[in-house]
Amino acid sequence: MAGTGWTTVNTRLRQVAGGGLLDRRDFLRLGAGFATIAAAGQMPIAQAQGAASARPAWQRMLGQADLPYGQPSGHEAHVQRHLWDTTPETAGFAGWHSPIQHLRGIITPNGLHFAVHHNGIPDIDPEGHRLIIHGLVERPLSFDLARLLRYPLVSAIRFIECAGNTAANALSPTAMDADAQSLSGQVSCAEWTGIPLRVLLAEAGVKPGARWVVAEGADGGSHARSLPLQKLMDDAVLALYQNGERLRPSQGYPMRLLVPGWEGNVNVKWLHRLEVTDQPAHTKDESGLYTRVLEDGGLLQFAPTMEVKSIITQPSGQQLLPEPGFYEISGLAWSGRGGIRRVEVSGDGGRSWAAAQLQSPVLDKAFTRFSIPWHWTGGRHLLMSRAEDCQGQRQPDRKAWKAQYARHSFNHYNAIQAWRVNRDGRVENHYG
Amino acid sequence: MAGTGWTTVNTRLRQVAGGGLLDRRDFLRLGAGFATIAAAGQMPIAQAQGAASARPAWQRMLGQADLPYGQPSGHEAHVQRHLWDTTPETAGFAGWHSPIQHLRGIITPNGLHFAVHHNGIPDIDPEGHRLIIHGLVERPLSFDLARLLRYPLVSAIRFIECAGNTAANALSPTAMDADAQSLSGQVSCAEWTGIPLRVLLAEAGVKPGARWVVAEGADGGSHARSLPLQKLMDDAVLALYQNGERLRPSQGYPMRLLVPGWEGNVNVKWLHRLEVTDQPAHTKDESGLYTRVLEDGGLLQFAPTMEVKSIITQPSGQQLLPEPGFYEISGLAWSGRGGIRRVEVSGDGGRSWAAAQLQSPVLDKAFTRFSIPWHWTGGRHLLMSRAEDCQGQRQPDRKAWKAQYARHSFNHYNAIQAWRVNRDGRVENHYG
Numbered sequence: 001m002a003g004t005g006w007t008t009v010n011t012r013l014r015q016v017a018g019g020g021l022l023d024r025r026d027f028l029r030l031g032a033g034f035a036t037i038a039a040a041g042q043m044p045i046a047q048a049q050g051a052a053s054a055r056p057a058w059q060r061m062l063g064q065a066d067l068p069y070g071q072p073s074g075h076e077a078h079v080q081r082h083l084w085d086t087t088p089e090t091a092g093f094a095g096w097h098s099p100i101q102h103l104r105g106i107i108t109p110n111g112l113h114f115a116v117h118h119n120g121i122p123d124i125d126p127e128g129h130r131l132i133i134h135g136l137v138e139r140p141l142s143f144d145l146a147r148l149l150r151y152p153l154v155s156a157i158r159f160i161e162c163a164g165n166t167a168a169n170a171l172s173p174t175a176m177d178a179d180a181q182s183l184s185g186q187v188s189c190a191e192w193t194g195i196p197l198r199v200l201l202a203e204a205g206v207k208p209g210a211r212w213v214v215a216e217g218a219d220g221g222s223h224a225r226s227l228p229l230q231k232l233m234d235d236a237v238l239a240l241y242q243n244g245e246r247l248r249p250s251q252g253y254p255m256r257l258l259v260p261g262w263e264g265n266v267n268v269k270w271l272h273r274l275e276v277t278d279q280p281a282h283t284k285d286e287s288g289l290y291t292r293v294l295e296d297g298g299l300l301q302f303a304p305t306m307e308v309k310s311i312i313t314q315p316s317g318q319q320l321l322p323e324p325g326f327y328e329i330s331g332l333a334w335s336g337r338g339g340i341r342r343v344e345v346s347g348d349g350g351r352s353w354a355a356a357q358l359q360s361p362v363l364d365k366a367f368t369r370f371s372i373p374w375h376w377t378g379g380r381h382l383l384m385s386r387a388e389d390c391q392g393q394r395q396p397d398r399k400a401w402k403a404q405y406a407r408h409s410f411n412h413y414n415a416i417q418a419w420r421v422n423r424d425g426r427v428e429n430h431y432g
Numbered sequence: 433m434a435g436t437g438w439t440t441v442n443t444r445l446r447q448v449a450g451g452g453l454l455d456r457r458d459f460l461r462l463g464a465g466f467a468t469i470a471a472a473g474q475m476p477i478a479q480a481q482g483a484a485s486a487r488p489a490w491q492r493m494l495g496q497a498d499l500p501y502g503q504p505s506g507h508e509a510h511v512q513r514h515l516w517d518t519t520p521e522t523a524g525f526a527g528w529h530s531p532i533q534h535l536r537g538i539i540t541p542n543g544l545h546f547a548v549h550h551n552g553i554p555d556i557d558p559e560g561h562r563l564i565i566h567g568l569v570e571r572p573l574s575f576d577l578a579r580l581l582r583y584p585l586v587s588a589i590r591f592i593e594c595a596g597n598t599a600a601n602a603l604s605p606t607a608m609d610a611d612a613q614s615l616s617g618q619v620s621c622a623e624w625t626g627i628p629l630r631v632l633l634a635e636a637g638v639k640p641g642a643r644w645v646v647a648e649g650a651d652g653g654s655h656a657r658s659l660p661l662q663k664l665m666d667d668a669v670l671a672l673y674q675n676g677e678r679l680r681p682s683q684g685y686p687m688r689l690l691v692p693g694w695e696g697n698v699n700v701k702w703l704h705r706l707e708v709t710d711q712p713a714h715t716k717d718e719s720g721l722y723t724r725v726l727e728d729g730g731l732l733q734f735a736p737t738m739e740v741k742s743i744i745t746q747p748s749g750q751q752l753l754p755e756p757g758f759y760e761i762s763g764l765a766w767s768g769r770g771g772i773r774r775v776e777v778s779g780d781g782g783r784s785w786a787a788a789q790l791q792s793p794v795l796d797k798a799f800t801r802f803s804i805p806w807h808w809t810g811g812r813h814l815l816m817s818r819a820e821d822c823q824g825q826r827q828p829d830r831k832a833w834k835a836q837y838a839r840h841s842f843n844h845y846n847a848i849q850a851w852r853v854n855r856d857g858r859v860e861n862h863y864g
Contacts, residue, residue, distance in 0.1 A: 056556075193536040243675065245543075253505045
């Protein structure tokens with residue numbers, strides 16, 4: 001639309017920080033006279049009459065039949081998960097990334113929820129699956145699914161993030177040119193429904209001296225993690241449903257552990273055994289991959305809380321801004337410690353910051369969607385977001401994050417993400 | 433488990449109303465000694481050792497590969513939408529019902545959202561689709577999708593209900609033996625993301641004297657409805673995303689109107705035209721099917737607010753309780769006027785009522801999940817739920833509802849649903 005006059009900045013729009021960040025209220029109240037910038041989003045109908053006068057084919061015929069289980073449009077086939085690397089899908093570590101740069105709102109649809117499999121997806125017959133609670137309990141118990149479905153259920157919208165999400169930014173000495181999905185797509189958010197673990201543990205009767213619970217999956221290879229009993233009694237759930245329907249096989253069908261705010265792999269999928277103990281089991285999964293090595297050579301073990309983090313998803317890596325004009329900057333923030341208190345956005349590489357709008361409801365240990373309007377005049381910009389959670393925790397910059405850990409450490413990376421907008425409109429990963 | 437002693441009622445559990453309704457707090461606090469009833473949900477591990485000692489096949493081999501776009505388990509293939517009747521799917525009215533008796537929480541997954549099509553699903557090329565705003569405006573405008581995606585977006589979790597949901601209970605002189613899906617499955621709830629209509633209308637510049645907007649879809653047959661301008665300026669949204677991803681074709685891809693709390697058909701799918709006018713257009717869709725005939729022969733037109741309503745989904749019609757013991761009664765409540773204030777449940781056909789637990793967050797014009805624990809001793813019971821919304825509106829009983837309308841009226845049926853639990857555990861639709 002360059003040259004039509006529609007992209008001229010309306011000088012009555014208030015800037016709230018440098019780099020073109022605008023006051024959202026101007027866009028939501030009437031009569032603000034913002035048409036001259038927002039109108040980059042449309043064209044006068046006179047120009048469009050050629051297109052409008054001919055009715056497209058789909059308006060001139062009956063449509064197609066629906067499906068008993070609906071599917072996305074074929075035009076959205078590019079919106080799918082992809083594997084981070086070329087490791088085999090069914091042996092060893094397979095990490096499926098969610099296309100966060102194509103999603104809006106806070107709910108991740110079930111077909112696009114990120115997933116990590118250590119041993120592929122077991123083909124479990126739900127009739128033959130059992131959940132066993134044993135160890136330091138008064139009454140060892142074995143539950144089948146039909147009985148579990150009769151228990152009192154609770155629901156909550158919660159994120160899950162892989163410990164290794166955004167590993168490339170932790171490890172790569174220069175910023176890898178990749179999209180948001182590849183860099184940070186191992187996080188998702190859904191409404192989970194299940195049985196509070198404390199109900200099942202109370203039923204088994206936890207003995208004095210019990211401090212830990214070893215949770216084991218029914219996948220070949222038996223992924224297992226040790227969890228403090230206190231956390232399971234606090235807010236952990238035996239999840240049976242995700243976004244209304246029963247869990248997908250990829251998410252642990254017929255049941256998984258949901259441990260809100262803690263790294264993905266402790267949310268044990270295909271859960272079949274909880275052993276109550278007095279100490280952690282030091283399973284292969286917790287002694288190896290999910291231990292962090294500190295800068296001084298010390299080990300950080302059993303520290304699974306995912307720290308406060310945020311990412312701008314629109315615009316983000318490898319996207320192309322087609323022309324100067326108005327855009328909405330939108331992104332996601334989350335914290336394993338609770339709710340998000342505040343997200344700030346910078347359009348000038350951190351020299352100035354403005355508070356983004358948080359979409360309500362802001363829920364504990366869930367995605368919070370933030371946004372701020374932005375006028376891109378065609379220059380080079382560094383876009384950044386930084387979140388603060390309800391405990392006052394804030395994201396470090398990359399240098400500060402790196403200083404804490406050994407050079408090869410990559411788990412729990414939560415540094416501020418910067419996206420560079422080039423003059424040609426191309427967006428690239430950047431170490432700010 | 434009859435005969436094992438595990439299903440004996442624990443006399444320390446408090447009843448909160450007749451018919452076996454229990455105090456939920458007993459189930460969520462520790463050491464309540466509720467194992468004797470809740471343990472109907474499990475068996476002592478000694479009895480389960482035969483099953484537990486042999487590791488099932490899926491624990492002894494690597495699992496399967498994942499999919500770029502995930503799908504439900506094959507074991508859940510019975511959880512799907514179905515057509516209410518045998519009308520052709522692509523011509524005339526096709527109503528797909530959501531399997532609400534199989535779902536939990538408040539989010540309906542996109543593949544299972546109810547849908548009504550008047551003319552089938554148009555196969556729209558999003559590149560060729562336009563939204564036109566014209567009529568009583570200063571600047572007629574035509575928007576393509578790429579430009580709309582740059583606008584400020586808002587998200588909200590909202591229900592949509594077909595005007596004709598639960599028509600069988602309105603029309604059938606005796607209670608039809610059917611499941612919850614068939615009777616009341618034309619309602620769903622999702623997180624919708626899109627552009628506030630007031631932003632687009634302000635950009636076009638609404639002229640003095642404008643009072644109505646005619647919204648027309650791009651389906652063959654051009655489903656169209658007239659909407660008061662005030663409602664569109666208040667909270668209506670041009671929806672582009674549903675539960676995070678772009679709309680499904682069945683839900684209006686690439687764009688639909690979301691008119692929170694109003695009957696489904698005014699949430700025009702495949703929206704391509706908004707004509708601002710001074711009076712309603714009296715389209716075929718609003719003059720015919722969606723006009724209500726009152727008891728005295730008068731017509732109720734342009735009254736699209738869906739009134740407060742609730743339904744127990746577990747247990748519900750045609751389900752079978754396998755044995756006496758503990759169950760959770762769970763259901764959904766919603767109101768087009770705002771949030772749900774209170775849901776009460778009766779286990780004895782309305783002689784006594786107890787307040788159900790409402791799952792937080794309780795959101796405006798969204799599903800609210802309610803639940804209450806229940807001990808079924810094997811007798812005949814009438815289970816009922818009644819909801820009250822934030823405006824103090826309450827559900828009528830069937831007789832009071834019928835008294836308002838002509839005998840053949842069926843739209844906006846919101847009377848109290850009763851389920852009869854027979855002695856053999858079978859649950860049936862019942863006119864209470």
